[in-house]
Amino acid sequence: MSHLSIDLHSHSIASDGTLTPTELVQRAHAQGVDVLALTDHDGTGGLEEAGRVAKELGLQLVPGVEISISWNGVTFHIVGLNIDPKHAGLQAGLSGLRAFRIERAEEIARRLAKHGIEGALEGAKAFASGQILGRTHFARFLVEQGHAKDMRKVFKKFLVHNRPGYVPGKWATLEEALSWIHDSGGQAVIAHPARYRLSATRLRQFMQEFKDAGGEALEVVSGSHSAGEAQGMAQYAKRFDLLASCGSDYHGPEQPWIELGKLPALPEGCTPVWQNWDLQGQTA
Numbered sequence: 001m002s003h004l005s006i007d008l009h010s011h012s013i014a015s016d017g018t019l020t021p022t023e024l025v026q027r028a029h030a031q032g033v034d035v036l037a038l039t040d041h042d043g044t045g046g047l048e049e050a051g052r053v054a055k056e057l058g059l060q061l062v063p064g065v066e067i068s069i070s071w072n073g074v075t076f077h078i079v080g081l082n083i084d085p086k087h088a089g090l091q092a093g094l095s096g097l098r099a100f101r102i103e104r105a106e107e108i109a110r111r112l113a114k115h116g117i118e119g120a121l122e123g124a125k126a127f128a129s130g131q132i133l134g135r136t137h138f139a140r141f142l143v144e145q146g147h148a149k150d151m152r153k154v155f156k157k158f159l160v161h162n163r164p165g166y167v168p169g170k171w172a173t174l175e176e177a178l179s180w181i182h183d184s185g186g187q188a189v190i191a192h193p194a195r196y197r198l199s200a201t202r203l204r205q206f207m208q209e210f211k212d213a214g215g216e217a218l219e220v221v222s223g224s225h226s227a228g229e230a231q232g233m234a235q236y237a238k239r240f241d242l243l244a245s246c247g248s249d250y251h252g253p254e255q256p257w258i259e260l261g262k263l264p265a266l267p268e269g270c271t272p273v274w275q276n277w278d279l280q281g282q283t284a
Contacts, residue, residue, distance in 0.1 A: 004279060005261050006272075008037040008062060009079055009191060009219065009247020013129035014046030015066075016136035018252030020129075021050035027253075029057045031261030035279060037081055037247065039064035042097040043131050044085040060280050065090075066191060067180065068097060068171040071206055074198065075169045077191035079219065079247070080181035081273065087184035093176060098131055100170055105133040107167045108159075112138075115164040117147065135159045136251070151255070178213050187273060189217040189245045193236070194229035204236075211240045217273040221246035221266055223258035234267035244270035 011017030012024045019027065021038060024046075028036045036059060038050045047063050054061035065080045083090060109121035123141035124133060139154045148154035158165040172180075181188045190210055196203065207218070218240075220233040237244045244266050248258050266272060 004034040005032050005263075006035040006246060006274060007033050007248050007250070007260060007263060008035075008064070008081060008189070008245050008273070009039050009066070009222070010036060010250040010260070011040055011066075011252075012038060012046040012050065014038075014043060015040035015130055015132040016128075016134045016251060018254060021046035022053045024250075025050050025053040025057065025059060025061065028260045029054075029059045031259065033059065033261045035060045035062060035274070036260075037062035037064040037079075039066040039079050039081075039247070040130070041066050041077075041132050041134060042068055042094050042101065044083070044091070044094070045131050047085050058280075064186075065094065065181075067094070067177040068169060069174050069177045070169055070171040071174055071209075072202070073168075074196060074202075074206075075171060076174075076196065076206065078174070078177045078181070078215075079189040079191045079245070080177075080184070080186040081189060081217075081245070082277070083181060083184040083186035085184075087180075090180045090184040093172060093180040097172060101133055104167045104169065105138070108135070108138055108165045111167065112158070112165045115158075117142070117145070117164075120165075135165075138165060174209060175213055178210075178215060182214060187216040187243075188214070189219055189273060190215065191219050191247070192222040192224050192249060193218055193233055194222070194225050207236060207240045207242070211242060215242070217243035217245045219247055220244040220270055221263055223248040223250065223263070227264070230264070231267055234270050237270055243273040243275070245273040 012021045112120040124137040127137040127140040142154045218237045
């Protein structure tokens with residue numbers, strides 16, 4: 001098989017990315033990406049536009065979504081790949097998650113106001129172009145207002161557990177997310193598994209439950225994984241008999257440490273999630 005540049009996790013302004021679907025696909029193409037999944041949070045609003053542009057440029061677009069779930073009090077993200085965005089059950093589920101995001105945004109703004117930061121809801125909305133209002137939009141507002149130097153610092157200071165703007169998520173269950181993905185013809189992937197602040201025991205427990213519920217793959221290579229973490233996740237993929245995925249989790253050029261088209265190859269011995277896909281440019 002020829003070496004294809006594959007990136008199966010990215011975001012546009014349809015959720016909390018900063019590029020339009022058109023700009024995202026154009027940038028991926030310019031960076032040499034052959035296969036790109038657009039996986040916006042809890043919505044598929046950018047897929048149609050991205051698909052049109054990808055066709056024009058000869059890039060293969062994989063329709064995807066990143067679904068927020070709650071598991072034992074922890075928020076995880078599950079990526080769905082090769083979903084059918086027209087599937088009614090999937091869209092009903094995602095619609096419920098977006099409704100909760102609005103409630104959560106209002107509560108984040110209330111909590112920030114108690115902390116002396118006024119106008120956060122309107123400020124966050126000014127950064128949101130799609131149907132999704134997320135913590136990233138609040139973070140951009142807080143950086144703009146000078147409350148922290150950059151996105152990483154602002155999250156730590158305001159938007160994570162035990163901080164003034166933290167609101168716990170009431171997301172989908174693991175079983176719900178997997179059923180929406182599978183019923184719409186897709187494969188389920190645990191996003192950036194090394195990023196969750198869990199003990200190894202708890203992470204293994206989650207992976208086992210994910211596998212038992214029919215989950216297919218683990219994001220072994222991620223824009224937020226070190227080389228060592230990728231090796232560790234490759235071992236987990238083998239241990240739980242999961243396919244391996246790779247994705248930058250690209251949100252836009254404001255995060256220069258993550259660029260499209262720069263992902264390292266999957267570690268030796270991984271079985272790629274795309275092994276049975278019909279990929280363009282594939283050679284025997």
